[in-house]
Amino acid sequence: MITVKDITKTFGENDVLRGISAELKSGKNNLIIGGSGSGKTTLLKCIVGLHEPTKGQVFFDEQNFTDMNFEQRVPIRTHIGMLFQNSALFDSMNVEENIMFPLNLFTNMTKAEKLDRANFCLERVNLKGKNKLFPSELSGGMKKRVGIARAISMQPKYLFVDEPNSGLDPKTSILIDELISELTQEYNTTTVIVTHDMNSVMGIGDHIIFLYNGKKWWEGTNKEIAHTDNKELNDFVFASKFMQAAKAKL
Amino acid sequence: MRVTEQIDALEIMGVNAPGYLISPKIIAGVSMIPLLTIISVVLGLGGGYLACLTSHDIPTTLYLDGLRDGFNHVIVTVCAVKSISFGFIITSVCAYFGFYTSGGALEVGQSATKGVVYSCIWILFADLVISSLLL
Ligand SMILES: Nc1ncnc2c1ncn2[C@@H]1O[C@H](COP(=O)(O)OP(=O)(O)OP(=O)(O)O)[C@@H](O)[C@H]1O
Ligand SMILES: [Mg+2]
Numbered sequence: 171m172i173t174v175k176d177i178t179k180t181f182g183e184n185d186v187l188r189g190i191s192a193e194l195k196s197g198k199n200n201l202i203i204g205g206s207g208s209g210k211t212t213l214l215k216c217i218v219g220l221h222e223p224t225k226g227q228v229f230f231d232e233q234n235f236t237d238m239n240f241e242q243r244v245p246i247r248t249h250i251g252m253l254f255q256n257s258a259l260f261d262s263m264n265v266e267e268n269i270m271f272p273l274n275l276f277t278n279m280t281k282a283e284k285l286d287r288a289n290f291c292l293e294r295v296n297l298k299g300k301n302k303l304f305p306s307e308l309s310g311g312m313k314k315r316v317g318i319a320r321a322i323s324m325q326p327k328y329l330f331v332d333e334p335n336s337g338l339d340p341k342t343s344i345l346i347d348e349l350i351s352e353l354t355q356e357y358n359t360t361t362v363i364v365t366h367d368m369n370s371v372m373g374i375g376d377h378i379i380f381l382y383n384g385k386k387w388w389e390g391t392n393k394e395i396a397h398t399d400n401k402e403l404n405d406f407v408f409a410s411k412f413m414q415a416a417k418a419k420l
Numbered sequence: 421m422r423v424t425e426q427i428d429a430l431e432i433m434g435v436n437a438p439g440y441l442i443s444p445k446i447i448a449g450v451s452m453i454p455l456l457t458i459i460s461v462v463l464g465l466g467g468g469y470l471a472c473l474t475s476h477d478i479p480t481t482l483y484l485d486g487l488r489d490g491f492n493h494v495i496v497t498v499c500a501v502k503s504i505s506f507g508f509i510i511t512s513v514c515a516y517f518g519f520y521t522s523g524g525a526l527e528v529g530q531s532a533t534k535g536v537v538y539s540c541i542w543i544l545f546a547d548l549v550i551s552s553l554l555l
Contacts, residue, residue, distance in 0.1 A: 215428075218432055220428050220431060220432065240436070243434070244434040247432060247433060247434035248433075248434055250432060250433075252429070252432045254425045254428065254429060255425075256424060256425055258424060258425035258426050258428060258429040259426075260426055260429070261424070261426070271433070272433050275433060275434075275435065276433075276434075
């Protein structure tokens with residue numbers, strides 16, 4: 171479980187996050203939603219320590235992560251898997267080397283075992299046999315999937331994914347959602363997903379946090395979201411005519 | 421790497437990114453620039469010998485005597501100290517600007533320019549200091 175206490179983040183004059191508190195439970199898909207520029211990525215980066223919050227604290231299973239120094243954070247970081255919004259694959263390494271990179275750092279596995287693990291992860295994201303391609307030879311959606319494969323290679327306890335579905339076709343998108351959801355339940359992972367995708371919100375949103383104006387504006391489940399009377403959330407989720415029609419039928 | 425979040429990806433895995441990315445470059449610079457200097461010195465002297473041999477203007481024995489008479493061991497020390505220092509300056513200054521680039525393609529270009537300009541300035545300055553100390 172991850173506990174976020176009163177996180178505030180300011181860039182110069184720009185108050186991006188203004189006192190956000192939340193509990194992100196293990197074994198659940200915790201979704202962070204909100205408009206573009208609402209601070210979703212910033213919140214995610216504050217949680218994992220890539221941005222130091224201006225104020226507030228983050229606890230990983232009761233351990234105060236914010237007050238730790240770099241060395242103290244390393245043991246927790248070995249349990250973190252993260253997919254970045256732009257995939258962030260190492261472009262000097264091929265797909266297989268990218269996935270094996272964390273294994274090389276933190277495990278004593280033999281080369282064959284690491285290769286097996288890499289192949290297993292690639293198979294789960296539907297990229298079997300693409301081992302030797304370099305990031306520059308992949309499409310945007312393929313990069314995302316390799317990014318996911320790298321994030322799950324260590325069987326992380328905490329999984330952070332920033333927009334896993336952007337750039338994917340609807341079918342692959344659902345496949346990725348299902349994969350993340352499966353892993354979350356299988357390994358009791360604390361999964362935090364930043365997304366815009368309403369299919370994901372409705373499909374796997376066990377716990378949804380809606381950011382608006384730098385604050386946690388609404389919190390609930392995908393069942394509750396359809397019946398909420400929160401105006402800003404309704405405007406965000408049911409922005410399209412299609413979604414409004416779908417809501418009317420609910 | 422900073423711009424495409426690859427450095428963030430390293431940090432999230434608990435890798436000490438500056439050490440992981442910058443130290444190999446500095447080791448390479450400090451060991452390879454002196455090696456290149458040695459090669460260039462050998463090629464320069466060898467080229468002179470070849471020129472004497474083919475043009476017959478100066479006998480090769482005279483050339484070799486000239487080399488021996490004019491030899492001053494301080495020059496070798498200066499050569500070694502300078503090549504090691506310049507190797508360190510080129511790699512560390514450029515790696516610094518690369519590591520702390522933020523933004524996009526424009527800033528990457530600006531950082532590359534800054535890296536070249538600042539390492540040139542530092543090399544001129546180091547050249548002055550080393551020469552005045554050793555010569
Ligand atoms: N490193 C930074 N320096 C300064 N400002 C930043 C930085 N990172 C983000 N911001 C600002 O913080 C705000 C929120 O950005 P963030 O990337 O968190 O948005 P987001 O909700 O992830 O948007 P999107 O859905 O488009 O990815 C933006 O106004 C952005 O300009
Ligand atoms: Mg974002």
